[in-house]
């Protein structure tokens with residue numbers, strides 16, 4: 469690992485370190501995972517990836533990570549095929565051994581990815597919709613802090629400068645999302661870089677501003693919402 473790469477990831481991690489919400493959202497979703505672990509820290513639900521050079525940085529600075537290789541896992545081949553060139557699949561020692569300063573970029577980003585619109589502009593954050601039924605954040609988008617939003621955007625601007633092919637990878641993924649949502653006749657929810665929430669039409673790209681009461685809840689969080697002891701903040705902070 470070159471010193472330049474080491475300085476790059478050290479700096480990138482420092483500028484993208486805030487949690488998504490003011491509190492640890494892992495406490496919110498873990499009770500709904502049979503293993504009692506936050507879903508994004510359980511490789512039966514989500515396997516993180518790292519850039520090759522990021523992997524070099526991590527393995528020379530911490531013993532937290534190893535390469536993921538689970539030949540028994542039924543989705544193994546699919547996951548390997550879906551992993552973009554220049555990335556590796558990794559696994560950490562477990563949620564109770566997390567070292568926050570050495571979380572990968574995918575850990576820090578989850579459940580979001582940079583959304584590239586019809587005009588090839590990085591307009592904000594979309595989310596991995598496959599996790600709507602598990603990730604608590606996706607039922608509580610109004611709780612994302614502006615700090616997190618700005619750090620996410622800043623980090624991906626730096627990454628897109630360093631790895632220009634990443635813009636194209638996320639553009640392709642945004643196209644897949646538009647096709648998927650177009651077929652389902654659903655609008656895509658975007659956390660816009662201007663700090664507001666919008667629905668975006670997958671076909672025309674037209675934006676419609678959202679208010680808190682427009683936001684959906686999913687899976688068990690829809691049921692939990694109806695329970696009398698729920699006490700969440702209700703504003704985008």
Ligand code: SF4
Nearest residue numbers: 493494497508603604
């Ligand atoms: S990001 Fe989602 S899945 Fe991960 S800990 Fe937070 S609520 Fe759970």
Ligand code: SF4
Nearest residue numbers: 509560562563566575
């Ligand atoms: S490094 Fe931390 S945040 Fe990332 S998967 Fe492991 S326990 Fe979860």
